[in-house]
Amino acid sequence: MRRWIFTLGGLLLWAVHFVGVYAIASLADTVSTADAVGWRMAALAFSGLCLLAVLLHLLLAVRRLASPSASGAADHFMSQVAAMGSALALLAILWQTLPTLIGY
Amino acid sequence: MTSETGFDRTLYERFPTTEPRPRDELDELEAVWCRPRSTWQWMTAINNNFVGVYYVGAAMLFFVLAGLLALLMRTQLALPLNGFLPQETYNQMFTVHGTAMMFLFAVPAVEALGVLLLPQMLGARDLPFPRLSAYAFWAYLIGGLAFFCSLLFGLAPSGGWFMYPPLSNITYSPGINADFWLLGIGFIEISAIAGAIEIIVGVLRTRAPGMTLDKLPVFAWAMLIFACMIIIAFPSIILATTLMELERALGWPFFDPARGGDPMLWQHLFWFFGHPEVYIIFLPAAGAMSTIVPVVAQTPLVGHRLVVLAMLATGFISFGVWAHHMFTTGMPTISTSFFSAASAAVSIPAGIQVFSWIATVGSGRMRFNTPGLFVLGSLVIFTMGGLTGVMxxxxxxxxxxxxxxxxxAHLHYVLIGGMVFPLFAAIYHWMPMVSSRPLSDRLGKWAFWLMFTGMHATFFTMHLTGLMGMPRRVYTYLPGRGLDLPNLISTIGAFLFAAGVLIWVIDMIRNFRPFGARNAGNIHDAPGLEWLPNGLYSVRSIPVVSSLYPLWDQKGLAGDVEAGRYFLPRTATGHRETILTSTLNAEPIALMRLPQPSGWPLWAALFTAGFFLLLTVQAYWPSVVSGVLAIYCIMTWAWSLDRPLPQKTVDIGAGIRAPTYVSGPASHGWWAMVITLVVGGMVLAMSAFSYVFLWSRNPQSWAPPPEVASLAMLLAMNAAGVLLAWGACRILRRGGRVRAALATLLMLLAVGLVGGAWGLDLSAWLATGLDPTVNAQGATVYAFMAWQGFFVSVAGLMGLFLLLRWMAGLVRADCPSTVDLIALFVAYTAGQGAFAGLLLRLFPGS
Incomplete structure (x- = not known):
């Protein structure tokens, strides 16, 4: 299971991010308004955390790819998918942070 | 590469073996996997060669039937103020058309393709639960036909395929028409989930040795992701339909704003399923495309790893875009912006796949045969649908x-380009493998061009009709508004498309004629294992795979496999069997015994269908009887399972010995149970969402929960239940008759404790006087109670089953799987009860 979580780590973080920002906006809408400044800042901080986590995962995946212990085509494949998944998640999270950053 | 299981991979070097094989072993294989002889045997066949064909056939039957409805609707819309169909009939037809295409054709068709192709593609003899496949098929066929026939009696639903309340509630949809949809779809989803469990376990645990994840065929990747998505997404629609039925039948107001409910809850639940559904349909078709494109171009897929990543990413993002169907419902602007951004992001993984196909076609030597044409047609149509999707x-x-x-127009471009054309490409591509006889290339090209032209004539024009303001789901329109000509063109296009499908139907009938030569072989020079020579036992011997494209890269493979020079060249135990392998590196773990054909799955499906259908027509007692019979059939079916063989280990080829029985996470049954429990967990998660959502709509009307003291007792009883269940597993493994009795007793006590905890919780809520018909809080609380009650009932049945097995001497240390699986179920039920108790009492609190 650990191997699967590592391979899918970037995509999982992406999912955590989009579910998180939806939840924050919904909670904000219940408590005050969805676009209240404080809640937007909370969403921004959450997006920042997710970005950091994805970046970290990307670095780990790249390190594993470069490591001599990553022997065998299957290991290499999983590390590659992990790295590419993180790169994609990085882009996607940045993209989905834009509504909070530059208006909506 | 480190070993996953401790298996010594140098043993693969023993293959292909060189010594001559005994002459009678092929006869033994053929005897064990023999062809059905009587009608009853044909109906109770369970191996994928038969069930897969039945499944695809049934899905295509529903495609044709739903297509006929489309023709009737287009005839009605050909002219303004046309009187061909009455309004109510038209409403029922578009509802049944949409429902049948999505639930009875699209999902089952791709699932069927998986059941049909995966064993051969993975080098297995069959999927791990062939009886489950048979059950899923019969449940789907019976349920689907009953749902479709409702149209003939004017009992079909008319609220559109997504059945929004309040239109679908009892006030605006009186009668049982909407119930046919709600119960019928809920039932058919059970079949889809059963198929998904089969596919996940099949792909992860029955691959040919050496087929590590980097060598897993793209189609198998797609089916794995597809099945996982079903497990995550479909519980949402099961919950939604159950809540709606509870509202209609018992007056529990989940969606009634006058009593604290909210129709938006339905939209969230429906689209949390409904949008992933589109990708659930698309991914296997994309997997088929990624398998067929390299064959028609005769070159490896460009960017194979990126394509796998894109499919994984599509699977994830598909759960983040559901609210883009709800942009006009008044959600906060920032929320719609998040969903809009997520929806635009979908184009990245979809684009990766499209560019990979284009690059593969560009880098190879494209063959413009029928599968090739359907592949290219799909590329064009799907890209156009994708562009309007971004819009x-x-x-x-x-x-x-x-x-x-x-x-x-947009949804038909996406679905026809993303699923229908790839499915036709797949049918033309794999038919020589399935029936040993190719479809006619000449007729196929006619079919393609008629369908391609008809599709564009019908749906491209609809973009314009839509932009001119014609709303969907209207049975007629006024003349002189510029809508006459585009509608006429759409109708002509629909008939052209139907002519293409008709040619395909004729070709299919021609193909399955019971006479003439049948020796097509690998006519496309395709590289996958499914193109190895095979019989009803799948491949003659299970090869060691060392390439993503084994038939292109492993020279002489087909001959060696056919000569029995790889794993399992015979039946090692005299039963149907395949090799159980590890999830990542496909290292052999054990010999998996596969079941023989049986009538029980068919009877179980029949009575399960009877339960739902009789419930729909409000024949409650016959429905209960049918439900009891279904349980009896399922128990009888399960009775024959978990029987160890006399041989503890057997030679699975080249002197390599493997156990014939494994339990715990190594066994396929354990995986199936865990996946089933994930389904339960998803229903629970969506129920929790519904509870919080309804509270957020109307927090002031929420009554205080029961006192917290009962919560402590509830948690303690559930925890004790888990401990006893765990203890039962441990004690059984220590062996002996007394310990077997003690293990059974502990498990029964565990079931009793978990059931008692539920009873305690229910009585605490009853004591508060909360009424499920008065407000949404009462409705959701009692929905939780009902869900937990269902699990407790199933745990009770499992306890009874275990007691009977103990009495028959079948609870033993050498076959602990039954006890393990019941323990898993009981532990989950306890956890679910504890979670519900905590949520309902502590949120929002008193």
Missing amino acids: AAMVPFDWQVHDTYFIV
Whole structure:
């Protein structure tokens, strides 16, 4: 299971991010308004955390790819998918942070 | 590469073996996997060669039937103020058309393709639960036919395929028409989930040795992701339909704003399923495309790893875009912006796949045969549908075209380009493997061009009709508004498309004629294992795979496999069997015994269908009887399982010995149970969402929960239940008759404790006087109670089953799987009860 979580780590973080920002906006809408400044800042901080986590995962995946212990085509494949998944998640999270950053 | 299981991979070097094989072993294989002889045997066949064909056939039957409805609707719309169909009939037809295409054709068709192709593609003899496949098929066929036939009696639903309340509630949809949809779809989803469990375990645990994840065929990747998505997404629609039925039948107001409910809850639940559904349909078709494109171009897929990543990413993002169907419902602007951004992001993984196919076609030598044409047609249509999808992801544009024919055009471009054309490509591509006889290339080209032309004539025009303001789901329109000509063109296009399908039907009938030569072989020079020579036992011997394209890269493979020079060249135990392998590196773990054909799955499906259908027509007692019979059939079916063989280990080829029985996480049954429990967990998660959502709509009307003291008792009883269940597993493994009795007793006590905890919780809520018909809080609380009660009942049945097995001497240390699986179920039920108790008492609190 650990191997699967590592391979899918970037995509999982992406999912955590989009579910998180939806939840924050919904909670904000219940408590005050969805676009209240404080809640937007909370969403921004959450997006920042997710970005950091994805970046970290990307670095780990790249390190594993470069490591001599990553022997065998299957290991290499999983590390590659992990790295590419993180790169994609990085882009996607940045993209989905834009509504909070530059208006909506 | 480190070993996953401790298996010594140098043993693979023993293959292909060189010594001559005994002459009678092929006869033994053929005897064990023999062809059905009587009608009853044909109906009770369970191996994928038969069930897969039945499944695809049934899905295509529903495609044709739903297509006929489309023709009738297009005939009605050919002219303004046409009187061909009455309004109510038209409403029922578009509802059944949409429902049948989505639930009875699209999902089952791709699932069927998986059941049909995966064993051969993975080098297995069959999928791990062939009886489950048979059950899923019969449940789907019976349920689907009953649902479709409701149209003939004027009992079909008429609220559209997504059945929004309040239109679908008892006030605006009286009678049982909507119930046919709600119960019918809920039932058919059970079949889809059963198929998904089969596919996940099959792909992860029955691959040919050496087929590590980097060598897993793209189609198998797609089916794995598809099945996982079903497990995550479909519980949402099961919950939604159950809640709606509870509202209609018992007056529990989940969606009634006058009593604290909210129709938006339905939209969230429906689209949390409904949008992933589109990708659930698309991914296997994309997997088929990624398998067929390299064959028609005769070159490896460009960017194979990126394509796998893109499919994984599509699977994830598909759960983040559901609210883009709800842009016009008044959600906060920032929320719609998040969903809009997510929807636009879908184009990245979809684009990766499209560019990979184009690059593969560009880098190879394209063959313009029928599968090749359907592949190219799909590329064109799907790209156009994708572009209009990006347009619709933009909120202001969506506001303009929402519920117009523009959306009808968009969704048909996506679904026909993303699923129908790839499915036809797949049928033309794999038919020589399935029936040993190819379809006619000449007729196929006619079919393609008629379908391609008809599709564009019908749906391209609809973009314009939509932009001109024609709303969807209207049975007629006024003349002189510029809508006459485009509608006429759409109708002509629909008939052209139907002519193409008709040619395909004729070709299929021709193909399955019971006479003439049948020795097509690998006519496409395709590289996958499914093109190895095979019989009803799948491959003659299970090869060691060392390439993503084994038939291109492993020279002489077909001959060696056919000569029995790899794993399992015979039946090692005299039963149907395949090799159980590890999830990542496909290292052999054990010999998996596969079941023989049986009538029980068919009877179980029949009575399960009877339960739901009789419930729909409000014949409650016959429905209960049918339900009891279904349980009896399932128990009898399960009775024959978990029987160890006399041989503890057997030679699975080249002197390599493997155990014939494994339990715990190494066994396939354990995986199936865990996946089933994930389904339960998803229903629970969506129920929790519903509870919090309804509270957020109307927090002031929420009554205080029961006192917290009962919570402590509830948690303690559930925890004790888990401990006893765990203890039962441990004690059984220590062996002996007394310990077997003690293990059974502990498990029964565990079931009793978990059931008692539920009873305690229920009585505490009853004591508060909360009424499920008065407000949404009462409705959701008692929905939780009902869900937990269902699990407790199933745990009770499992306890009874275990007691009977103990009495028959079948609870033993050498076959602990039954006890393990019941323990898993009981532990989950306890956890679910504890979670519900905590949520309902502590949120929002008193």
